[in-house]
Amino acid sequence: MGVKLPRAIDYEFDESLKELRLLATSAGAQVLDIVTQERKKIDPAYFIGKGKVSEIRAMIDSGGANVVIFDEELTPAQIRNLENSLEVKVIDRATLILDIFVNRAKTNEAKVQVELAQLNHLLPRLTRQWTHLSKQYGGIGTKGPGETQLETDRRLINNKIKILKKKLDKIDKERITQRKNRLDLFRVCLVGYTNAGKSTLFNCLTKSGVITENRLFSTLDSTTRKLADSNGRKILLTDTVGFINKLPHHLVASFKSTLDEVRLANLLIHVVDFSHPHYLKRIANVTEVLSEIGADKIPIIMAFNKIDKSAEPYAEFGHYFTPDLRNFFISAIKKQGIEHLIKRITFLADDNNSA
Ligand SMILES: Nc1nc2c(ncn2[C@@H]2O[C@H](COP(=O)(O)OP(=O)(O)OP(=O)(O)O)[C@@H](O)[C@H]2O)c(=O)[nH]1
Ligand SMILES: [Mg+2]
Incomplete structure (x- = not known):
């Protein structure tokens, strides 16, 4: 899905969508269709117009898509609203790139860097739907007294980010020694x-x-x-x-x-x-x-x-x-x-x- 705003230059807009298609196939997806919309400004709730949302919903119902990828960065609220209306996963360009990175990372260093990037990307986008996090990163007794699930998730992610940064610092030090040589x-x-x-x-x-x-x-x-x-x-x-x-x-x-x-x-x-x-x-x-x-x-x-x-x-x-x-x-x-x-x-x- 690409949204063309008044300032957009034609070939750059087309180029960016072509690249998004390549990114999607590089991530292992099969692209069924590319939808575009020209707008004066983006819609704060849905990014695109309500009519376009219904149109995509109809396409999903008849074509069987299970993910919609946006070429621009979406706010957490937009993702939530779109996912509620479309009933499929909705991601943006950055998330797609991160997905590719996760699959390509081989060395310990690349893996740590990618995980850090993912968490940094995720943190401001946390909504209530991320209840699985405590299972992934927590353990027993991870929820503090009086904390909402969202607060717990934020805290767990922040802790994890700290740990990953420490790991990277250590790798960095090894690199510095390597470089000295x-x-x-x-x-x-x-x-x-x-x-x-x-x-x-x-x-x-x-x-x-x-x-x-x-x-x-x-x-x-x-x-x-x-x-x-x-x-x-x-x-x-x-x-x-x-x-x-x-x-x-x-x-x-x-x-x-x-x-x-x-x-x-x-x-x-x-x-x-x-x-x-x-x-x-x-x-x-x-x-x-x-x-x-x-x-x-x-x-x-x-x-x-x-x-x-x-x-x-x-x-x-x-x-x-x-x-x-x-x-x-x-x-x-x-x-x-x-x-x-x-x-x-x-x-x-x-x-x-x-x-
Ligand atoms: N025709 C042609 N194709 C090339 C040439 N050099 C590279 N390619 C092709 O371009 C594609 C990308 O090449 P890579 O060397 O993987 O490119 P890269 O810059 O390392 O790409 P990333 O690691 O993904 O950033 C491959 O299919 C190569 O075979 C060239 O001189 N001529
Ligand atoms: Mg390369």
Whole structure:
């Protein structure tokens, strides 16, 4: 379900819904229909108009959908009202992204980070319906005297958040020690929009076999390896979680320890899916997140990927031969343009070492 407000730009609205569809299929859902509505402003009680709610209800009754996903963030009251009227689960974009994260997280660190993000997301949205929480997080005698179920749930979540933060602090400390051991190495991080081809490029540059997939957020855990073909130089490459448009701030914050890796790198390679029609907008999204996490002062190279698939006449861009050599046009799959990129990385590493 997408709601188009007067300020919305046509292609951005369509793009966002297309992405929501991809997110839904990445989460394992089957998309039956996409419903949109143009509104002057959102309805405080239902987000959409009452008539639209009835229309969706009729679609659910005839088509058998069991979840409705909204592209925008919903308030707890809106979720409750919608669920009462539609009698199916109602979630928003952030919850969907979190769902994908939960399923993808493999390492202990990623799991703790995702659980923290979930709880931070859940806390302000707690309503009476969350009575199962005391079972999940509590135990015997968890309900304090005179507490309502809601207060108990809030307290349990806050306690759990404290525990998870402590766990993360411990993981953070281990990371800091790890990083100290790597201080004399040149550290390069691959960053970029989800599905841009970061992991494919990572495999190509390090000759490893990280999972790459044509779905959103296939990588959640960061992996670090040595750059191959670096002629004995000590260069470390890290593959990281992808960014996405409309990623809520608290979600970004929960990935702090993963993103520290980015913040503390000597060089970032911003991987762009050059075959995507709106790659410029995505570059802007990624640049925004980089500045949000305080990584906007780190030297950066642009790697325009998937040139094998792109209709853009990249050679005419002339970037190839700009004096600072910051732009590279590559195909990670076909291994085109990779040697130029490696040359540039090793040059910058040598430059850094001699400085
Ligand atoms: N045609 C083409 N496809 C590519 C290229 N590089 C990557 N892909 C495909 O793009 C999809 C995403 O690649 P990944 O390497 O998993 O992308 P990612 O940036 O790591 O994605 P996340 O981990 O989900 O953020 C896969 O289906 C890759 O096969 C390329 O140079 N050309
Ligand atoms: Mg990846």
